[in-house]
Amino acid sequence: MAEVWQWVTHEGLVVLPYVYWTLDVLLRLVSLVVVPRNRRPGSAIAWLLAIMVLPLVGFPLYLMLGKAQLPRRRREKQQAINRLMRVRAHDIPDSELDEDAPSWLQSAVRLNRELGAFPLTGNNSADLEIDYDTSISAMAADVRAAQESVHVLFYIMGLDEVTEEFFAALCDRADAGIAVRVLYDHWGALSHGAQYRAMRRRLDDHGIEHFPMNPIQPIRDGAFQRPDLRNHRKMVIVDGEVGWMGSQNMIAAHYDKPSNIRRGLHWQETMARFRGPIVSELNLLFATDWYYESDQTLPEETVVRHSPDTSGTYECQLVPSGPGFVAENNLALFNQLFYSATERIVAVSPYFVPDESMLEALVTAARRGVAVELFVSEIGDQFLVFHAQRSYYSVLLEAGVKIWLYRAPTILHAKHVSIDDSVSVIGSSNMDIRSFVLQMECSLMIGGTDAMEKIREVEATYRSRSRELTLEEWRQRPRGMQIIDNLCRLASAVV
Template sequence: MADLWQWVLDHGALVITYLYWALDIVLRLVSLIVVPRKRRPGSAIAWLLAIMVFPLVGFPLFLLLGRSQLPRRRLEKQRLVNRLMRVRAHAIPDSELDEDVPSWLQSAVRLNRELGAFPLTGNNSADLEIDYETSIARMAADIRTAHDSVHVLFYIMGLDETTEDFFEALGERADAGVRVRVLYDHWGAASHGKQYRAMRRKLDAHGIEHAPMMPIRLFRDGAFQRPDLRNHRKMVIVDGEIGWMGSQNMIASHYDKPSNIRRGLHWQETMARFRGPIVSELNLLFATDWYYESGEMLPEPTLVRPSPDTSGSYECQLVPSGPGFVAENNLALFNQLFYSATRRIVAVSPYFVPEESMLAALVTAARRGVEVELFVSEIGDQFLVFHAQRSYYTVLLEAGVRIWLYRSPTILHAKHVTIDDSVSVVGSSNMDIRSFLLQMECSLMIGGTDFMEKIREVESSYRAASRELTLEEWEKRPRAVHVLDNLCRLASAVV
């Protein structure tokens, strides 16, 4: 044994080399078995390429980021809440679509009910707000009318000059005895350190119940959880009677980042305000996230209530999605609508990195004569995603899709879709792989001619602030940029 150890010491460089190559071969062989399991071909190929090129780096990264599923205990919670949500959703009255509604829309309603458990509700009213600071002021004004409860959930929340009055409103109602509950994504909020700490101090000072969502603890719930699984929803529910949802975070429009301020960047959003039975669906969805993070199951009578305002004419249906929903609800909804469109599709998405089936749906729609418009930003705030999405422009432009670039220095962060003159979808979901697989999202499908007119006005305002990208202009971009876009597209598939 001593002789063997001495030989190892004498030939250390050779031993290390053999061990390195043995480990290299083992990692490559193991990855061929492990990586493709229950994974899309594109994602599997991207991971395998990363591992084959850099095995000692790629394989540990795969172990860290390669699973999009929740830990077992949290997944059990998700299944329990899904069952309870289905039971409670039966207390929300169903709405029947008119006989003249296209059959594909009836099919979409059935699909959404199967995926997310929520029924189609009628007699809702809604309006849109696209001015950043006005929407915050209106939410604060609604909070000040609360008599019973205020439920708040945002991906990013921070106390600054823009949001100060919003938090003042929360404090006032909490001091008056109203139950105020606040949820914020751990990474999304904590990454804004100064504003995050100020917010927590404010909430604590008024005795407001609050909790971080998806806290970054790698071995939470008895198993490893990848750190980039996030809750991306944005909602405010007041007394179960008024509901807000959409794309906006609760922070200044430049996100309080010095780099954004230097570049003059600010975010353009779309928020929707609802009254009617649909607010009970929003309240139920908030309750699921509250249960995950606090362990408290809110009683049904406080969540599902007869709406005092049923004067509206809009039919609405909520579609939650996230790692706990194996069917990728938001992707299924978008694809169903894109394939069903007969005249027009307008899609607004800040981060457009479509899954292969979605890209095929949009390209097919354009080639069969549907007018397809895509709104994205002229500049990006996320390097990898921005260049990855640009790699899809050529195939879209060649198919006849019109691409509108919202002019800098504004980042168009709104997320909504309109199909023909039949249905709109607003919410928090981007059209990218992260929103389909890794993030908790909520989308709301809305039917109603009046609402379609409101959202068409928003689309027109975005069109006026954009310039159209032509295929001729796009083909003149530098070759180096073309290569960079394609490399980022490959990297974006590693999920």
């Protein structure tokens, strides 16, 4: 042993460089074979660049973060969930589109049914709410009226002075013997430590069942699980008859962060309140997430039910997406609608980092005469994403896309798309690579003249609070800022 140690001490410094360079070359060669497999070219190039620059760091990161899929056992469970969802969705009756609906809308409906299993439902009604605190109060009021069940799912959820009334309503119903079930994303909620802990204590004190979604356990189900595969949905379903969904998290508008409070940052959201058969689809999606985290199968009669309120005129279809689905459902839906548009596209997204196919769809639409408007924030809360999205402004402006910058210090966090005067999509999905690949999202396609009028009112409000970015102004931005934007765009491709 002493001789071995002596050899290592004297010869190790000589041998170590050879070992290092051998491993360096080996990792580079292996990455050329492994990384491009079943991956977008842009993402593959970004990963290869990271590995080629520093293989001993880049390759281990690739092994941890390079695969946008759940571990094998979790994938098997998700496949079982998808099969169950398709079976139960058959109990929801299909609806026919209005006679004056464009032909391409029927294709979108068929695409969505194939991607997410959910049918088109008619006779729905909806109201939109864009005031942050008012929407929380309205959701709390609906919860207080619950007679049978309350299902809650949010990416970020925490107890603070703004959300107190919502949690008080949950506890009141639980104390009355109503079944209250709560899901929240583990990382999304955990990142707000004090509010997260206060929420858990409150729920526990009142015996409310709650589970963190995609809990951060690096080694789970027998394999490494990416920590950034998150459930980004936001939903509240009361008695299977009233459903809320959209972009808003259950936390104060400044997210309880001292840095946000100092800067005056607060979030602008859009939430939708639904009644009618579509609520069963929302409830079914919640049930699949509940099973995914709790192993509890909710009784079908409490999930899929005939709505007593069928007086609405809206046609609605739910489109779930995420790493548990084979296709990138939200991206496929957006692209199909963009290519179908003949008159107008309005896209509202806080984080706009499209892949090549979406960028091409928007640019092509603008160049063939479609009026394309993009609403984004004037300032950002995430450095990398904010600068990455700015790198796309030039090509969009040159193609004729009108970009509206929602004025600071507000972060426009709402997410919706409207196409012509035919259809809109509202939900939790951003137009960025993370939402397309890594996050479980919930989008809802809505048709109907009255629905479009409400969407247009929201867009008009957002337009009044924004300023237009011109191509001339954009070309005059500092050269250093251009370099930062382009570097962040490259980094954003690493998924």
